[in-house]
Amino acid sequence: MAAASGTNDLSSEMELDAFRRLFPLSFHERHLLESIRPDGRPLGRARDTSLSLGAVASANGSALAKIGCTTMLAAIKLEVMTPTVEAPDEGCIAIDFHMPPICSPLIRPGRPAEVAPVISKQLSDTILSSGTIDLKELCLVSGKAAWMAYLDIYCLDADGALFDAALLSAVAAFSHLQIPVVSLNDDGRIVLVSEENGGSMKEKEPVNKEKIKLKMNSQPFSLTCILHKNYILADPISEEESIMETYLTVVLDTNYQLVSLNKPGGPGLASTSSIQDCIALAQKRVKELQQILSEAISDMEVD
């Protein structure tokens, strides 16, 4: 191609950073020819992931997830609500994803990122449809009081694969969640049980002895892959996402069942074989993430 040879001529004269900024697509494609990416990863490998639970002391459950440079902070605060008439035994989960201006140069205060409500809805749908949390566990007094869990996820640094990091932090925050001990007041309000109150309050059964943890069924984990020509790149960085626009997100649970598959348009087309390759990569990733999550949980318990 004339264009490629044109850039090839320039590439011998130009500095690496300048070439990367001016011809990003050729820069990345030159790497893909060697089956590697600019940061040295093979095509199917995700970035280093780390997880830390209990980052926010004032919340009932929280987690900080880092995939490469992408950082997400998730926190859950519990409040009491009256359950609906149709579902008197069920609590409620409200999931909100925020991208504050600190996370990326493209976001201005007062003008929320376009991608934030999309990811927010995706997260909401994924977590609820995966059946990870049984809403009946959030019930306090049938028909009168139930927990409303407000899950807020903040992106602190946006460097690609935002959905993956957000989902990981949400799942980790739920596994760290501790429901406080409460009892029913004489006025019909729920109050926290503190040591000073003693036995003067009427004790209610659900959370009597100690702070309990939420029981989670199989947890969902995801992997986003970029489809570009014949290549499949797992866990893209933001530079890759901006130049190669077609991506596919696969969400699997710990039993390797498919929870959701999302390919939102894009110029590239996904054949059945590439979808199956992505699912295979996602399966490997689920194993890695499960390992990381269980290590983080056991680290917390040791403390």
Place this chain on the structure above:
Amino acid sequence: MAGKPGAAAPTYSPSTGHRKKRPTIQTDSEWVRPDGRGLHQCRPAFLKTGAVNSSSGSAYAEFGNTKVIVSVFGPRESKKAMMYSNAGRLNCNVSYTTFASPVRGQTPETKDLSSMLHKALEGAIILKSFPKTTVDVFALVLESGGSDLPVITSCASLALADAGIMLYDMVASVSVSCIGKNLLIDPVSEEESLQDGALMITCMPSRNEVTQMTVTGEWSTTKINEAMQLCLDACSKLGKVMRSCLKEAASAPQD
């Protein structure tokens, strides 16, 4: 929203049944600080630069329970609607997470804080070094444990230094609360809610110049002088801590 739609019914946070009675403060009694510090002792500060990779410069500050991240972007192109200006512009924005305060969703006036941050920093930045462009300073308060604005200001100046923006000096900020006859430096939220007066000083320690001073509440002249002196001493110590943080970051091996 999960569960059934239309769950717009108000939710409440289960607080303890007995409200904590506001402790009657005898005017001549000694105040005991909830975290066991001395009256003139600041909280230990944890400062780190380079927290956010996507920004030109960033810093994370943790003073006790107050945790703040500040990102600096720029100098970058000013909005087209702005007129030409020989000097650079500064744009500040402060926001709180929903879980920053103990009661969900109850955030202080962030517009007020944003404009105060702007006033505190603009005296320290050499605006002439980046004409026609804007430097954006965005702060996110992750957890609000008292004395928020001083922590935001100090963290912002560290982030500006990390971004390589030319400054006349580091900007350090400390606040003092007055409860009865006691002067408490670097108050926590509980102390701030009981205070009779507050004084905040933002200064450039090495140049001995004050960029911003805010006094609210009841103060006598002697008290103000004493409080100012406390603040200035604390600011110079904080300035040294900030400089050593920058030196460490600069001398750390590049990966």
